[in-house]
Amino acid sequence: MSDPVMMTPKRMVELEVDGQAVKVFEGQTLLDAITKVGTETPTLCFGETLQPKNACRVCVVEVEGARVLQPSCSRKAEPGMKVHTNSERVRASRRMVLELLASSVDLSTTSVAPEYLEAYEARPEKFGPQAPPDTHRDHHRAGHSAETDGQLAATVYQGKKIDNELYMRDYSKCILCYKCVDACGEQWQNTFAISVAGRGFDARISTEFVVPLPESACVYCGNCIQVCPTGALMFKSEHDLREEGEWREEEQTVTTTICTYCGVGCNLELHVQDNSIVKVTSPPEHSITHGNLCIKGRFGFQHAQARDGAKK
Numbered sequence: 001m002s003d004p005v006m007m008t009p010k011r012m013v014e015l016e017v018d019g020q021a022v023k024v025f026e027g028q029t030l031l032d033a034i035t036k037v038g039t040e041t042p043t044l045c046f047g048e049t050l051q052p053k054n055a056c057r058v059c060v061v062e063v064e065g066a067r068v069l070q071p072s073c074s075r076k077a078e079p080g081m082k083v084h085t086n087s088e089r090v091r092a093s094r095r096m097v098l099e100l101l102a103s104s105v106d107l108s109t110t111s112v113a114p115e116y117l118e119a120y121e122a123r124p125e126k127f128g129p130q131a132p133p134d135t136h137r138d139h140h141r142a143g144h145s146a147e148t149d150g151q152l153a154a155t156v157y158q159g160k161k162i163d164n165e166l167y168m169r170d171y172s173k174c175i176l177c178y179k180c181v182d183a184c185g186e187q188w189q190n191t192f193a194i195s196v197a198g199r200g201f202d203a204r205i206s207t208e209f210v211v212p213l214p215e216s217a218c219v220y221c222g223n224c225i226q227v228c229p230t231g232a233l234m235f236k237s238e239h240d241l242r243e244e245g246e247w248r249e250e251e252q253t254v255t256t257t258i259c260t261y262c263g264v265g266c267n268l269e270l271h272v273q274d275n276s277i278v279k280v281t282s283p284p285e286h287s288i289t290h291g292n293l294c295i296k297g298r299f300g301f302q303h304a305q306a307r308d309g310a311k312k
Helices: 030-036 088-104 113-119 146-155 179-184 223-227 236-243 295-299 307-311
Strands: 012-017 020-025 060-063 082-084 167-170 194-197 204-207 233-235 253-258 267-273 276-281
Touching (some): 088 113, 179 223, 233 236, 236 276, 276 295
Antiparallel strands (some): 060 082, 267 276
């Protein structure tokens, strides 16, 4: 019997973050180093269980000697780097990104948005009226004729889509972070029910041939909802409560349990309001699920609260 292959230990990389020395393992990112020293860095498209896409650019930092700002979520740490997370150049870039996002996308259900906008003194109104709910990115751009604008309105405008009983899609809140596409695709579910359609300003998330979700390859695992940072994808139960003005997240309790549908051992986080389960998530750090669930684990909770029916 041959000896088992020994794993080569990773060496440590030492660098500076805002003048503070820090060591991280080779292959870790600047965001890992920044987090290790206790500095908070804004992120939107970053997901702990997904490979970075570098889409939102709000996590950029300044590295001495580098010509451009670096996305901390994906830039690997190198020995001797000197990183600045709060320089005027960094703040100006983050402010601009936040202003552009908030002026073109509805961030009302993005939990971290108010904090970021205030911290960086962002003024989205300088780019025009803030995007209201139920709208998509402005498709009436300079250089388009009325006829072309009409075509864009038909193809690009998507707004709110409620075509099933489990979750809804509100593309007025979509920042094109691609996290839902990655979770549905090769990184986790391998269903490929959704993808990026169009290019440039016309890019949007879509099913194949823009068919309704029930007619697509979607298996309703809800992993896209789990990773969505803005509420563009949302449990229908949450959406309905929000529409009624009854969504009270600050009053909800979250209980961790184990899914009973099979023997895999997936962890569930039950979000309960008024003694009823309103949605189910899974902890991203769990070694089995990594935040992912199947349709039963994510949406099969109605039987647990069918109390009236059980009495009859």
